[in-house]
Amino acid sequence: MNHPKRRVRGLTVAAVLAASALTLTACGPDIGSGGGGTASDRLQAPTTDQPEGEITIWDRSGDLFKVFDGVIADFHKKYPKITVHHEAVDINAKLQNTLITGTDVPDGVFLDDAMVSGFADHLWDLSDVLKPYVKDIAPQKIDANTVDGGIYGVPYDLNPGLLYYNATALESAGIDATKIATYDDLLAAAREYQKAKPGAKPIHLEQGAFLGQLQLEMYASQLGTSLADAKGKLRLDSPEYKQILTFLDTVQKEGLGTRSEYLGQTDIAEMEAGNEVFYPWAIWFDFAPQQLLPETKGDWRAMELPAWKDGGARSGAMGGSSFVLPKGGKNSQLAWLFYEFLMYDEAGYSAVWGPSDVYPEGLNTSIPAYLPAAEPTKPLFQKVPALGDQDLWKVATEAGSQIPAGTAIPSWWNASTDYLGTDLQRMYDGELSPDQVIEKAGADIQTNLIDRQ
Template sequence: MTRIARRTFLRGVGAAGGALALGACAPGAATDDNPLTASSSGAELAGEITIWDRTGDLYKVFDAAIASFTARHPKVKVNHQAVDVNAKLPSTLISGADVPDGAFYDDALVTGIAPHLHDLTDLTAPYKKDIAPVKLGVATVDGKVVAVPWDLDPGLLFYREDVLQGAGVDSAGITTYDQLLAAAHKIKEKNPGARPIHLENDQFLAQLWVDMFVSQQGGAMTDADGKLTLDSAPYRTVLTWLDRVRGEGVGTLAKYTQPTDLATLEDGTQSLVPWAQWFSFAPQSLLKTSRGKWKATPLPAWTAGGPRSGVMGGSSFVIPAKAKNPQLAWALYEHMTFKSEGYSTVYGANSTYPGGLNTSVPSYLPALDPAKPLFQPIEAMGGQDLWKVATEAGRSIPGGYRIPVWWGKAVDYFGVNLQKLLAGQMSVDDVLKQSAAAIQKNLIDAQ
């Protein structure tokens, strides 16, 4: 079967950073002036729509979910197309030619195309209270919901069970980041060559990763008024801890799923990986000798009793303002996101994921029932019931996280400086102050 690692897609997102602002579109600008509303007609759904999804595993998963929709609405024809959405959608929205009726799009990019999307505030209103707050926040631009929130990518702590047991470390006792650091030292005492904690060596992914830790504290790069808040307590707390991991010699600096990363995961050099749920892809499809030895637990908290998860990544469905049949596109996405039959088809057992799609969980809270798992325990993770861990983590993510329109371009400053911090070439204070100054000057004031 063909699967695309989340890293492959996210690197494309990083490369697309220059397209985020969509030319002259102002950040935070309102979407179309005519919000999409529910049809007053009780007539049977009929018509034809074109839907774009990126190629790979999710295209196949969504294809099955679309089939469940058209089975209920046989007069609707869905032209489901696999395209490079990141590369094609921004330019298509600007030109206005051959615009799809709907598309699957990464949350980090949605703010950049918001002026070209339908306002879905009225349509999502009946579900608003049941959407994970952090997801509703990233789908809202200028007070309007511009995307149908699809998945949650909660942060978890992945660990090598055999390595921890060999060092006398109980994963259940790792409930704060101080305890995580202490566990790393205990593992290193057992094996001096170990550098247990993963430190991300990719500029884009490192920025996304740090935002996971920050969102766990209810923070973001901007506040509710759009003011830059990079040089703030949440970021300082995270970077100070990462600098300790580096300075105390208990971190492995490696690019996610690249050769060095995979080799050190396999040989036990790395055994503690705080990452998004989609790390579960690695033991299932990339790791060999350590397959079956990985488990997951909630992230540690920054303060005792604090939130045990943050958000790292995520995607939503968007409906372009120039779509020919936006009502039908909404009906499809409503089915896939908010109806049990739809989201169960997406996450349930299928030909691509026989045990169910397990690299994320729905953002629709009624779907996160621990007693009604949408995917099965994962053999490649020792048979662990990841559904229970991930849904509990998803429910615990604080609200307040926002993605500014220039987030991808900030990698040129903050993402780059993060790598200098992790290489011991910059201090925490310099990274925050210099990155904030550059972002303010080059990305905010220059607009």
């Protein structure tokens, strides 16, 4: 995952690409059936101990590119005969045409999970090479990369949802946020804070259509559901989505929510003023107190999300990325060794998430999807000063362990934000009820996206 602000921009562009990727498999070259259909679709690992050759790896420019670049020297210690050409690429703009033409296809690509299914026919099924590791990878990440029984991505990060809160502001109002166990408790705490600080709107409500829907899916993930089932069937019309939308509608109607774009000018101003003190979001929100909130830096803390019911899961997945290996790459087997080192070798994942020149305290905006690397008692990144020296690693890994298994993300997911994400905003405007959001967005997604595949 890149720096969160840049990552959001990438996801927004991905929404456009994913919509066009719906037809990619129909217009691309005949490079295999995908879907785990035949043995020839499944990548195999090299059979020699010291394979040699050259690989081209695409990553997005930015901080994470620099992190991965710094691990290449460690990889060379294990595989000195493999040369890595590491390229910073606008993947969202370039990957589709590259796969269609089959020209200069990279051996490995960093890709948002929401994009994987749309490109599956052009990617190696990694079921065989991942087999030794599957049982130790977060189930939600395996499911997110599974299409028709095949696994098409090497899971990279786990982005557990957390409840960030301004502990100093809440304590001044006599509120102990750590006692919040359910979303009903969160509503009660928000009402109590508003009484102590009139004019405050304590809970963040996302104003962007794309990120608003992504956050909605975080809440749904907690309840073990998502926008589509494993076969791509829409399941928006459900008690789970009704419960989530009713909660969000309540926050808006009672004036308990600051409706603003993620880390936009209004968002930052309201947090700095102590008016917005609860932020249910992915782990990568921690960038804000570290870089964008000088007035309240050190006041913020993180905890598990509230549960939707007593004893329920205390976290859900919000976003994520994986590594994919296109069939058109010249040295896919060698690229697999690079990703295997990066994600499943202690030297590799320690270099990714541990202290580095890029992140002196470690990469603390995500945690590994590989569970042996995400051991709560063995932190890869250090305590976060901007969170009052809190042990975010422990909080995040314990939250991540509660994320329910999920399903593959349908190829039309990003395009669906034009409907569900937009209608969610209309609900906040008072134009639609939760039931109307479900009915209208569901019908539009079915007609305009699913039925046209």
